[in-house]
Amino acid sequence: MADLTRLTAAETAAAIASGEASAVEVTQAHLDRIAAVDEKVHAFLHVDTDGALGAAEAVDAKRAKGEELGPLAGVPLALKDIFTTEGVPTTVGSKILEGWIPPYDATLTKRLKHAGVVILGKTNMDEFAMGSSTENSAYGPTGNPWDLTRIPGGSGGGSAAALASFQAPLAIGTDTGGSIRQPAAVTGTVGVKPTYGGVSRYGMVAFSSSLDQGGPCARTVLDAALLHQTIAGHDPMDSTSIDAPVPPVVEAARNGDVRGLRVGVVKEFAGEGYQAGVMQRFTESVELLRELGAEVVEVSCPSFTYALAAYYVIAPSECSSNLARFDGLRYGLRVADDGTHSAEEVTALTREAGFGPEVKRRIMLGTYALSSGYYDAYYGSAQKVRTLITRDFQRAFGDVDVLVSPTTPTTAFPIGERADDPMAMYLADLCTIPANLAGNAAMSLPCGLAPEDGLPVGLQIIAPAMADDRLYRVGAAVEAGFVERWGHPLLEEAPAL
Numbered sequence: 173m174a175d176l177t178r179l180t181a182a183e184t185a186a187a188i189a190s191g192e193a194s195a196v197e198v199t200q201a202h203l204d205r206i207a208a209v210d211e212k213v214h215a216f217l218h219v220d221t222d223g224a225l226g227a228a229e230a231v232d233a234k235r236a237k238g239e240e241l242g243p244l245a246g247v248p249l250a251l252k253d254i255f256t257t258e259g260v261p262t263t264v265g266s267k268i269l270e271g272w273i274p275p276y277d278a279t280l281t282k283r284l285k286h287a288g289v290v291i292l293g294k295t296n297m298d299e300f301a302m303g304s305s306t307e308n309s310a311y312g313p314t315g316n317p318w319d320l321t322r323i324p325g326g327s328g329g330g331s332a333a334a335l336a337s338f339q340a341p342l343a344i345g346t347d348t349g350g351s352i353r354q355p356a357a358v359t360g361t362v363g364v365k366p367t368y369g370g371v372s373r374y375g376m377v378a379f380s381s382s383l384d385q386g387g388p389c390a391r392t393v394l395d396a397a398l399l400h401q402t403i404a405g406h407d408p409m410d411s412t413s414i415d416a417p418v419p420p421v422v423e424a425a426r427n428g429d430v431r432g433l434r435v436g437v438v439k440e441f442a443g444e445g446y447q448a449g450v451m452q453r454f455t456e457s458v459e460l461l462r463e464l465g466a467e468v469v470e471v472s473c474p475s476f477t478y479a480l481a482a483y484y485v486i487a488p489s490e491c492s493s494n495l496a497r498f499d500g501l502r503y504g505l506r507v508a509d510d511g512t513h514s515a516e517e518v519t520a521l522t523r524e525a526g527f528g529p530e531v532k533r534r535i536m537l538g539t540y541a542l543s544s545g546y547y548d549a550y551y552g553s554a555q556k557v558r559t560l561i562t563r564d565f566q567r568a569f570g571d572v573d574v575l576v577s578p579t580t581p582t583t584a585f586p587i588g589e590r591a592d593d594p595m596a597m598y599l600a601d602l603c604t605i606p607a608n609l610a611g612n613a614a615m616s617l618p619c620g621l622a623p624e625d626g627l628p629v630g631l632q633i634i635a636p637a638m639a640d641d642r643l644y645r646v647g648a649a650v651e652a653g654f655v656e657r658w659g660h661p662l663l664e665e666a667p668a669l
């Protein structure tokens with residue numbers, strides 16, 4: 173059989189189900205690929221060789237017994253190191269959880285295992301998912317497989333880089349302000365932030381609980397849908413989990429008919445700061461949608477201009493509260509435990525040693541914004557902006573079925589370029605943050621390479637909450653249209669490593 177690491181997840185599952193390849197062969201091919209390239213890419217923080225091969229053997233045994241296999245049985249996956257995995261380290265990219273072995277699986281981990289998905293290991297990420305470049309990881313940065321001197325996006329840079337370097341056909345990310353979509357955009361892969369509450373947060377280390385959402389990452393729209401279907405659905409362990417049927421994402425990804433669909437182009441996401449090649453590919457995507465029969469109109473969402481500012485009050489506020497649990501007493505790192513320090517001192521010294529600069533900056537910002545004298549001025553105002561953004565979406569979705577924009581204003585920037593400039597780094601999420609604030613579903617998928625630098629550009633599609641299937645319908649149409657015209661850059665012009 174041809175190189176097993178080049179197949180899509182759907183093709184891989186079909187090959188396993190038909191007996192063309194065993195799950196163990198598929199897993200071993202990916203472990204070999206990791207051994208060959210990950211020293212350069214650094215997508216993984218931990219590779220679980222024994223666990224992966226054991227899971228693959230279980231799938232092969234099931235098939236040998238004639239039992240029915242699920243649609244992703246035996247397909248390897250790279251899991252962001254923010255989901256707990258029983259017996260396998262979970263660090264969230266932070267020194268504060270170094271050496272912590274969770275005693276339980278996140279609901280998402282459990283569902284993957286139940287579906288026979290083979291978890292290869294845990295992927296690198298910005299510490300506590302705070303960042304847009306994976307440079308904030310306490311374990312060193314990840315390279316973008318298109319150009320290893322550039323960032324793979326963040327916070328889920330490891331998951332996106334694993335896909336783009338063919339170390340796994342599937343990956344999991346989490347998106348608080350864009351951490352699934354922005355890495356997808358800059359690596360030429362597909363990433364979906366499901367509707368808030370669509371995928372359980374139980375066992376997903378919390379950053380900003382009212383925004384955090386786990387979701388699927390893949391190289392094709394159909395693969396993302398198959399993974400979405402596998403991880404989504406109500407979970408009584410998460411009080412914000414939606415108790416309703418999962419939208420028909422797989423059917424939508426197989427349909428891809430956009431005739432008559434109303435598509436809104438967000439007027440505010442253009443202009444200064446947007447790279448010319450990004451806008452060119454975006455305009456072509458809109459043209460393509462028109463040619464495929466969609467009705468395209470311009471839509472204005474004036475409050476989106478304030479989304480970034482509101483996010484950087486709300487997310488740090490929630491993080492300052494969520495991260496209080498890392499006290500040096502309960503999990504992971506503990507320093508100065510020598511009998512001469514009080515418990516308070518141990519906590520303070522552990523947090524000083526265990527958190528990196530961006531995490532500390534956000535805890536301080538959030539604590540300040542929530543303090544009694546400033547609460548109304550900062551947190552209260554930010555929540556009002558959040559309501560205005562939600563209203564902008566509601567108004568827009570009265571007129572159109574989906575909204576589209578570039579996913580990010582620029583292609584992948586060089587590692588180090590924005591590391592000392594938090595504002596420049598924050599701007600990478602300008603277009604992705606509104607969907608988190610309102611809880612909508614959103615996708616990023618490749619729409620070609622920017623002419624000036626040859627790097628991938630992402631198209632963002634946003635749908636109303638619980639209409640995740642629309643993302644897949646539009647995504648499948650755009651993907652097919654692009655592949656027909658220009659081929660699939662990642663699958664056909666994969667960068668050599």
Ligand code: GLN
Pocket residue numbers: 301302303304326327346347348349350351352379487601
């Ligand atoms: N880049 C954004 C931040 O730094 C979003 C992160 C995320 O979605 N986890 O907060």
